Each structure stands twice: as structure tokens, then as C-alpha cells.
Amino acid sequence: MTKPIIGAIVLAAGFSSRFGSSKLLARLSSGESIFQQTVQRIAEVFPERLVVTRPEMAAALQELAPETSILSFERAEQGMGATLAFAAQNIGDWDGCVVCLGDMPFIETSTYSLIAEHVTRNSIVTPTFDFRAGNPVAFGKNFFTDLKALTGDKGGKRLTGMYPQAVQCLQVSDPGILLDIDTHEELALYQHL
Numbered sequence: 001m002t003k004p005i006i007g008a009i010v011l012a013a014g015f016s017s018r019f020g021s022s023k024l025l026a027r028l029s030s031g032e033s034i035f036q037q038t039v040q041r042i043a044e045v046f047p048e049r050l051v052v053t054r055p056e057m058a059a060a061l062q063e064l065a066p067e068t069s070i071l072s073f074e075r076a077e078q079g080m081g082a083t084l085a086f087a088a089q090n091i092g093d094w095d096g097c098v099v100c101l102g103d104m105p106f107i108e109t110s111t112y113s114l115i116a117e118h119v120t121r122n123s124i125v126t127p128t129f130d131f132r133a134g135n136p137v138a139f140g141k142n143f144f145t146d147l148k149a150l151t152g153d154k155g156g157k158r159l160t161g162m163y164p165q166a167v168q169c170l171q172v173s174d175p176g177i178l179l180d181i182d183t184h185e186e187l188a189l190y191q192h193l
Helices: 034-043 055-064 080-088 109-118 141-148 157-162 184-191
Strands: 006-012 049-053 069-072 096-101 124-129 137-140 167-171
Touching (some): 006 034, 006 080, 034 055, 049 055, 109 124, 109 167, 137 141, 137 157
Parallel strands (some): 006 049
16 A cells, blocks of 8 residues: 655745744744744655745745745735645645644654654644644645635634544644744744743
């Protein structure tokens, strides 16, 4: 039996309004940008990955992740749901996808691997830490049509409400699944945890 193909979608089309500048390009104490570290960890697990961003960010992100497909979404202002729908329309022959956020550089590669191992064609896998749901969330192939139909600012979590019987909560020992960076204060705090 062939191993299922699980790809990664990286959402990187936000406007960083609370950060004040492009947070994806902000530097971590490691010297890498938030986006670089996030995508490097994803790339260790997922040979197939798509990053969706705004046209004005595409060149900068491609330079930081030359081995990754970067898609420009011209209507990113429509929100995360619309952005994810655009990405889902561009995925290849995958059996599942793991929807990652471009501003979560502290998720461990082992967590990405664990989530990928648990997704099946008809499951939705949500990681939890300390009884709190986090990201990334994985969707089996049977949910791709629903992902393609998303609109507005409600992302993939809308599907967890629509299909509660398909949701598998996966307990992980990685607080990184809860740490997305929206402000300079969060950037400073999370780097020293």
C-alpha cells in the first residue's frame, strides 16, 4: 500500500495590522525571520507545500523559501477563509493537507510529523496542548471540496463545527501550537519561553 501524500498549506497573507510592519519578515533571536523558521520546520516534514501570500509579499517570501511554491492571492483582504479556499484550489493530488500559519515559528517538526501521521481521507486532526486547541489543523481529502468553498474570514475551523464526528483531537507536548505572533510584545516574550 502506498503511503498517503500529505501536503502543507502555509497561510501568509495577513496584513500584520497589530504588528505595525510585516511580522513575517521580523527577526527571531536565531537570526532567521519568523517566516523562514516556520517554513524550514514545515519543509523538514512536507516535501509538497504551498505558501499563499499577498502579491506585494511574494518576492520577499520566495527569496526566504526558494524551494517552496509561493502563490499570490490578490483578494487577501477578503480574509482567511477566502485565502484558504484559494490555496485548496491549487493543491495537487494529495490525500490530506495540513493548514499551517506563517507566523508560528515555534512548532516542533515532530508535531508536524505526528499530525501528518494521523490524518486520513475522512478525518480532521486538531492538535491540543494543555486542553487548548491549536494549529496546524489537518484535513483529509474528503474535506477538500468544503475547503475550496470557504469565504470571508472564517478559516478551516468552520469545518470542525460542521463535521464534529470527523474531528480527532491529538494531544501533543508542544506549546508552540498555541504561539502565533501578532505583536512585538509576543515576539519578545515567546522567544524567551
